[in-house]
Amino acid sequence: MSHRHLHRTTSQQDDRIPWAAMAGIIATVTVFALAQGLTYPLLSFILERQGTTPGLIGLSAAMTPLGFIVSAPFIPALARRMGGGRLAILCSFLAALTLAAIAFMQDVWAWMPLRFLLGFFANPLYVISETWLITITPASRRGRIMGLYSSIVSGGFAIGPLSLGLVGTEGWPPFLIGMAAFLVCGLIVAAVVPRLPKMPHEGDAMSVGGFFALAPLLLFAVFTAAAFEQILLSLFAVYGAAFGSAEERIASLITCFIAGNAVLQILLGRAAERLGSTRTMLFCALVSLAGCMALPAIFDAWLIWPLVFVWGGASFGIYTTSLIKLGERFTGQALIAGNAAFAFVWGIGGILGSPATGLAMQLIGHQGLPLSLGLLCALLTGFLIAKGQRG
Secondary structure, eight states: OOOOOOOOSOHHHHTOOOHHHHHHHHHHHHHHHHHHHHHHHHHHHHHHHTTOOHHHHHHHHHHHHHHHHHHGGGHHHHHHHHOHHHHHHHHHHHHHHHHHHHHHHOOHHHHHHHHHHHHHHHHHHHHHHHHHHHHHSOGGGHHHHHHHHHHHHHHHHHHHHHHHHHHOSSSSHHHHHHHHHHHHHHHHHHHHGGGSOOOOOOSOOOOHHHHHHHOHHHHHHHHHHHHHHHHHHHHHHHHHHHTTOOHHHHHHHHHHHHHHHHHSHHHHHHHHHHHOHHHHHHHHHHHHHHHHHHHHHHTTSTTHHHHHHHHHHHHHHHHHHHHHHHHHHOOHHHHHHHHHHHHHHHHHHHHHHHHHHHHHHHHHOTTHHHHHHHHHHHHHHHHHHHHHHHO
8 A cells, every 4th residue: 555665756757646556456445345344244134033142143243353363464474475466366266265155054153263264365455455555656645545445445345235235135145246246356456466566575574563563553543443433333223222212213323424434535535635644643533532522412413413424434534544654654564564464453453342342331331332432532632642742
């Protein structure tokens, strides 16, 4: 995802964008996001029909982010050895095979290792695609292009569940859509690889652990964005039920949250170009914090709709501005390690956020949700302000 830090002689050169390669990268990740967005609810519906307990369904869903976490440390070395294109194509086909095995098994315990493998194979594709995208994006356009990328990928993830409305959740059809999507990813990568730069090799080989020491605040921002999204998607229904809100209204509010997530990233990317990525991230953290504070008071009012829309955009904007900042600060081997570290931390946030907030809601009631989200945003805001004052 970062550009090549070459000292260009003209601004015209700086602004040149390889649109065909960029469109290929974004299309690849969008189709991949669609396949993943489809599998989460599909497998939950099937397990629910089988009478599986909610705790076991949640544990099953956690296997995919666990796969992200475990695969992340291997990605920089694999990309160096195999090349980004080969690794991405291989992962696309392995993900399709894994989904086929899931369709055959239809058993919660067999699905545990298979869902882990799905995350394990999905992760390199995200890391490699984002590294490519930063590498070919000129610094002057990075904000809007990374915003566009975030918006389109969010849209792909949202289309996944909607496709279940067309084909249902029974039998092979939904699995075939997912498998076809994974295979299409591999074909798109194969088509655009000749137009793409090689994985950046400059700089010393760096591990994911080594990157943690370089950018702890950046990684905490990614953790916050991941935990925020997972907590809201998994526990907002529980929060709404405490208000006696209808399931349809809660589902519509979640859709509104995802829509804000998808629509507002381009605007936030432009803001990052004009105001700087750190200021824009601070703005996103403050807006997210304000949303947490306002939620209990306006949950039953019409204002809840614009609130969750803006909330969705701002909370995911923390991740978008983190990507922009990554491209500004790092190149070469450090960039690949940084993208892998982002994936690692995203998985950690996805796994820890929901259980911790669920426990808070058990201990102090349903307001544990906005309190937990608010605490994360307040910590990030405090760290960003402290870093700004230190310069």
